[in-house]
Amino acid sequence: MIEEGDSMPKYLVLPKIGMNMEEGVIDEWLIKPGDKVEKEQIVLRAETDKAVQDIFATDAGIVYKLLAQPGDTVPCQEKIAILLEEGEEYTQERADQNKASADPKPEPDTADVPERKPGGKAAGQERKRGKVRISPLAKKMAEDLGIPIEELSPKEEGKRIVKADVLRYEAPVSRDASVFVPFTPRRKAIARHMLESANHKPRVTLVTTVDCENLIAFREKLKKQTRVSYNEIIVKACAAALGAYPHMNCITQEGGFCIKKDINIGVAVDTPDGLLVPVLKNADKKGIFELAGEFGTLTEKARNGRLSGEDMSGGTFSVSNVGMFGIESFDPIINSPECLILGVGCMKETAAVVEHEICVRTCMQISLSFDHTVFDGAAAAKLLKAIKDLLDDPVMMLA
Numbered sequence: 164m165i166e167e168g169d170s171m172p173k174y175l176v177l178p179k180i181g182m183n184m185e186e187g188v189i190d191e192w193l194i195k196p197g198d199k200v201e202k203e204q205i206v207l208r209a210e211t212d213k214a215v216q217d218i219f220a221t222d223a224g225i226v227y228k229l230l231a232q233p234g235d236t237v238p239c240q241e242k243i244a245i246l247l248e249e250g251e252e253y254t255q256e257r258a259d260q261n262k263a264s265a266d267p268k269p270e271p272d273t274a275d276v277p278e279r280k281p282g283g284k285a286a287g288q289e290r291k292r293g294k295v296r297i298s299p300l301a302k303k304m305a306e307d308l309g310i311p312i313e314e315l316s317p318k319e320e321g322k323r324i325v326k327a328d329v330l331r332y333e334a335p336v337s338r339d340a341s342v343f344v345p346f347t348p349r350r351k352a353i354a355r356h357m358l359e360s361a362n363h364k365p366r367v368t369l370v371t372t373v374d375c376e377n378l379i380a381f382r383e384k385l386k387k388q389t390r391v392s393y394n395e396i397i398v399k400a401c402a403a404a405l406g407a408y409p410h411m412n413c414i415t416q417e418g419g420f421c422i423k424k425d426i427n428i429g430v431a432v433d434t435p436d437g438l439l440v441p442v443l444k445n446a447d448k449k450g451i452f453e454l455a456g457e458f459g460t461l462t463e464k465a466r467n468g469r470l471s472g473e474d475m476s477g478g479t480f481s482v483s484n485v486g487m488f489g490i491e492s493f494d495p496i497i498n499s500p501e502c503l504i505l506g507v508g509c510m511k512e513t514a515a516v517v518e519h520e521i522c523v524r525t526c527m528q529i530s531l532s533f534d535h536t537v538f539d540g541a542a543a544a545k546l547l548k549a550i551k552d553l554l555d556d557p558v559m560m561l562a
Contacts, residue, residue: 173222175206175244177237180216181472186238186348187211187218189231190300198226200246209237210300211348214439214475215468222246233299236348296323304329308342327435349437360499364415365535368494368506369547373554375510375525381557385451393507394430394484395454396557401480401505402426402446403560404549411538411546412479414500420537429478429498430458432465439465440498442478451560486510492528502534503543505550529554 177187187209194206202223209218224246231243297305297312301324305312310332315324318331346354360366378396385391405412405426413422426447429440441461443454464470481498486509495506508528515524529551533543553560 173224173246173248174242175200175246176221176240177209177231177243178218178221179239180211180218181476184211184239184348184352186236188300188303188348189233189235189237189243190215190298191233192229194226194229194244196226196228200224200226206244210436211352211472214349214436214465214470216471224248234303298323298325301326301329305332307345325435330435347436353437356499357496360497364497364499364502366494366497366532367535367540367543368530368532369540369543370492370528370530371547371551372526372528373551374515375527375554377556377558378554379510379525389452389455390459391451391455392458393486394482395451395458396560397482397484397505397507397554398428398430398443398446398454398458399449399451399560400550400553400557401428401482403553404546405480406447407549408542408546411503411542413502413537414479415502415534415537416500420502423479425477425479427477427479429475429481429501431481431483432462434466434468436468439470439475440478440481441465441470441474442476444477481505482507486527492530494530495532497532497534502537503546504532506530506532 190208190210192207194200200206200220200223202220204220205217206220207218208215210216225248227245227247229244231237231241237243295312295315296317297315301315302312304326305315308329310329312324315328315332317324317328378393382391382393382396385396410422412426413420415421425445427442427444428446429442432439432441441458441464443449443457443461446454449457461470461474464474478498478501481495481501481504483495483504484507485493486507489509491508491511493506493508495504497504506529508530510525510527512523513526514521515526516522517524529547531543531547531550
């Protein structure tokens with residue numbers, strides 16, 4: 164405890180680092196009692212509505228006590244740590260008092276595991292009494308769901324157990340058993356976002372078919388230089404089409420919409436923790452190779468939980484490609500406040516008429532959902548046709 168006559172402490176609070184952020188789950192503290200903290204220093208990592216992000220100190224001083232533990236859900240602007248004035252001595256006596264006053268907590272990265280007999284269900288592995296590496300968030304989720312930690316195992320041998328390992332856990336349950344899974348802050352944000360879009364953006368979807376023969380050949384040529392996926396080519400086609408119809412590169416605002424100069428295209432990425440949409444900024448000004456390198460970096464960051472708020476902000480158009488799952492066509496929900504999103508289906512061989520003859524061609528369907536409060540159908544149809552034409556003959560993007 165703080166003795167009488169000591170300087171009054173200051174507090175670190177959980178900052179609001181995005182418009183939709185309301186709370187965060189403490190994932191990992193990067194400071195401990197006794198450490199000196201500078202303002203704007205990274206002090207912890209927390210799962211927010213967007214991703215697991217670095218959280219910066221809102222004040223400077225000496226850490227006296229951490230008020231939130233890994234796995235705790237904390238509202239924005241809530242106090243998360245006590246700081247003493249800079250220059251005030253932090254004694255071992257205070258550290259002992261602080262430790263004695265706090266509830267005992269297990270090591271944040273390990274947990275006791277009882278002895279397991281051979282033949283247990285922990286991924287077929289025999290575990291002995293000891294410590295198992297598990298992230299604080301995964302441990303908290305396992306406790307909330309009533310999942311024994313000894314039943315969990317990491318996806319890769321030698322790695323620590325993370326949230327994704329808890330989510331893929333399949334317990335032997337009876338037919339009538341059920342498990343409640345609470346929404347994470349990110350899932351809550353996604354739910355709010357989708358409801359807002361569904362309720363306030365009257366969505367219409369147009370569908371057309373792309374002849375992929377030239378697209379496939381184009382990509383094969385590019386792959387001889389560097390690794391390129393269809394996503395980067397599709398992004399480039401969308402950026403070029405928006406360049407031809409600049410009034411459609413816009414976002415909605417209260418009472419109207421704002422036409423944006425920069426063409427920033429978000430691409431949906433599936434991750435163990437849910438869907439994320441990193442944004443390729445100024446896509447119209449970048450070549451396909453540059454887009455491929457940038458998207459590769461963003462995808463890796465997304466799947467490792469390292470995307471920043473900046474990586475996912477500023478989008479004016481989105482692309483959602485589910486073709487790798489064999490989906491032929493779908494009706495994507497607009498990523499508000501954007502007004503357009505392109506859905507991309509799988510490529511498949513189909514009968515087509517080419518120069519008055521029936522032949523087999525590789526084709527795919529693309530669907531453009533648009534906000535009918537902002538655009539009429541004719542404008543969206545022209546944009547979709549422009550995208551289709553560029554994918555039918557992608558060499559034209561280089562013209």
